[in-house]
Amino acid sequence: MKPLLPLIALGLLTACETKTVYSPPATDLPLFGDGYRADGDQCRRVGESAATVEYLDHTADLVACPEDYEGLGVFMTETGGTEVARIDGWVLFSVSREG
Structure with missing residues (x-):
């Protein structure tokens, strides 16, 4: 019975559900906030830098x-955002504040 205990424990551990945590692409873009539209959203506002100033x-x-x-x-449809660039694995959108 003793040799079976480690196998049973291993089986129970592998059956546990693991939660994947989203990790955004690394970038030098000046991202800020905890999500655009709502906290936790994957999209972020972008500040001014040499790479973004023209947008x-x-x-x-x-x-x-x-x-x-x-x-x-869905983001483009819901916000009316227009794609303006792609930088470092990020798609940049201009989203009008004038309803």
């Missing part, structure tokens, strides 16, 4: 979403 507009938010984000189409 900034005082009437719109500059927002970056990971390129592999499955909700890109």
Whole structure:
């Protein structure tokens, strides 16, 4: 019976559900906030830098979403965002603040 105990314990451990934590692509983009539209969203607002200065507009938010984000189409539809660039694995959108 003793040799079976480690196998049973191993089986129980492998049956446990593991939670995957999203890790955004590394970037030098000046991302800020804890999500665009709601805390925890994968998209983030982007600040001013040499890479983003030409995409900034005082009437719109500059927002970056990971390129592999499955909700890109929904994001564009819901926000009316226009893709302006792709940098370091992020898609940059200009999202109008003028309803």
